[in-house]
Amino acid sequence: MNISKEKLNKLSKQESDATCKKIKEKGWINKGLTPHATPIEKAKYEVCQNILRYKRENNLNEKELTQKIKIKPSKLDYLLFCHIEHFTLDELVLYASELFSPFQIGIIEAKSKIEKVQPTFSH
Numbered sequence: 808m809n810i811s812k813e814k815l816n817k818l819s820k821q822e823s824d825a826t827c828k829k830i831k832e833k834g835w836i837n838k839g840l841t842p843h844a845t846p847i848e849k850a851k852y853e854v855c856q857n858i859l860r861y862k863r864e865n866n867l868n869e870k871e872l873t874q875k876i877k878i879k880p881s882k883l884d885y886l887l888f889c890h891i892e893h894f895t896l897d898e899l900v901l902y903a904s905e906l907f908s909p910f911q912i913g914i915i916e917a918k919s920k921i922e923k924v925q926p927t928f929s930h
Contacts, residue, residue: 838889850912851891854899858886861906876902 840852862872873883885893886902903910 838891847896848891851894851896851899852889854896854903855886855889855891858899858903858906876905878902
């Protein structure tokens with residue numbers, strides 16, 4: 808598909824305008840994680856962010872993303888605004904597997920915020 812830069816900018820502007828209109832109409836906000844998010848919530852958020860990064864880096868519009876990950880159009884807005892409570896982790900992994908194949912999910916041990924300090928003694 809060979810699209811001129813001008814046409815791509817026009818399409819991006821139209822999509823941006825449509826997204827802004829949708830945000831205003833529905834009161835959508837982009838959700839982040841709470842400070843006390845569970846490991847499942849963190850994993851879901853991370854998968855969601857990776858899908859959105861793929862969309863941005865590959866200049867996909869909403870229709871193209873919908874088709875590529877095989878998501879119901881009614882659920883797309885929840886994904887675009889990281890409303891992870893509307894998805895199971897399994898569901899998000901299935902969507903991601905349509906974009907990243909092969910890929911893997913791992914567990915990384917979080918570093919403690921409190922470091923242990925060894926007492927020093929002098930004689």
